[in-house]
Amino acid sequence: MRWLVALLLALAQPGYADPLVFEGRIEASERAVLSSRLNGVVAEILFNGGERVSAGQPLIRLDPTDAALALEISEARLAASRARYDGATRRTARQEEMHERGITTDSTLGAARTEMAMVEAELALAEAERRRAVLDLERVVIRAPISGLISPPSVSIGAFLEAEAAPPLATIVAFDPAVAAYRAPYAERLDSLEATGSRTVVELLERIRVRLRLPGDRVYPGEATPHAASAEVDAETGTVTVWAKFPNPDALLRSGMIVTVLSDIHGAEAEQ
Structure with a gap:
């Protein structure tokens, strides 16, 4: 230099x-833009603007109704997938035993194993969907990404936010x-x-x-x-x-x- x-x-x-x-x-x-990663209606704004906020502090709450319902649906689907998994596990084990005793054919055992693989994949998908639903419900609360001074909010209660098209909700300056x-x-x-x-x-x-x-x-x-x-x-x-x-x-x-x-x-x- x-x-x-x-x-x-x-x-x-x-x-x-x-x-x-x-x-x-x-x-x-450091500077951060406050944004929503979830579609929803603004139910509560927890800051005025000009004050200090801390990283992780709740700033805006969206209506949780849709996210909570999506979580219930995902949990029901997960329960059904687990039941099918348990049934497929028992059938496959039975076919394995019968095949060892020479009672069932290779094609019957192969079909049971194929069903087991499909049910395992279905269960993994249902578990992932539930994790996503839990995450979306957490995102109903929009939190400060960094600590700093926050600008006034650019939205009002009742506004509908689109995650992909919503304008910045506020700016935080460290x-x-x-x-x-x-x-x-x-x-x-x-x-x-x-x-x-x-x-x-x-x-x-x-x-x-x-x-x-x-x-x-x-x-x-x-x-x-x-x-x-x-x-x-x-x-x-x-x-x-x-x-x-x-x-x-x-x-x-x-x-x-x-x-x-x-x-x-x-x-x-x-x-x-």
């Missing part, structure tokens, strides 16, 4: 005390950690990490410290180390986008916020 080398060299110049300054923007570390994205110059002429005494890019990254200045000149209480950079250099600006994660337990940093990024080198004074 040559821009990192350039940054460290600049910071290592004698008398250099001020950090490099960049304009940055806060981004969500707020802790928050990600600061900023553009830094990429020094094309510097190609050696040895200039900073760092043996690897990982070691180089570990030495960079990034702080934030919020609107109103308030310095955010915390610092971070860059964890990623864009793979390509912007042809017009000669910069790469850099990302750094900041702890944000109080959700002070919000997605879209413009911040000033202050970047310096940890322990630089000791090397000067």
Whole structure:
């Protein structure tokens, strides 16, 4: 990462005390769309929007009538399949015994075995259908896929949702950690990490410290180390986008916020 080398060299110049300054923007570390995987009518909405939600928290309940009925039907079919399986098992065992005694023919035994295989497949299908029905009944409750701040709901009670065509029901934005994205110059002429005494890019990254200045000149209480950079250099600006994660337990940093990024080198004074 040559821009990192350039940054460290600049910071290592004698008398250099001020950090490099960049304009940055806060981004969500994770974003999820709330959706339904089941057709159904919205019976209850359990959030207003703007509040924090936790992963797995119930947010919307659909009318469970159809899903509950489907489960009852699948259980009845499973019971019938098990009964047929038990009967086929007894008949096949009897034919096996009679065949060993020479009482029945190979074709009769073969037919019994074929019936047994078909009944086994039918039972496996009935068991799978019941598992699917149980899963659908669980999906009547739509839960938060991640923790974060949730937007207002985009549906209302009584709305019919189609799993394949329903619009997003809400958006959840993870707020802790928050990600600061900023553009830094990429020094094309510097190609050696040895200039900073760092043996690897990982070691180089570990030495960079990034702080934030919020609107109103308030310095955010915390610092971070860059964890990623864009793979390509912007042809017009000669910069790469850099990302750094900041702890944000109080959700002070919000997605879209413009911040000033202050970047310096940890322990630089000791090397000067």
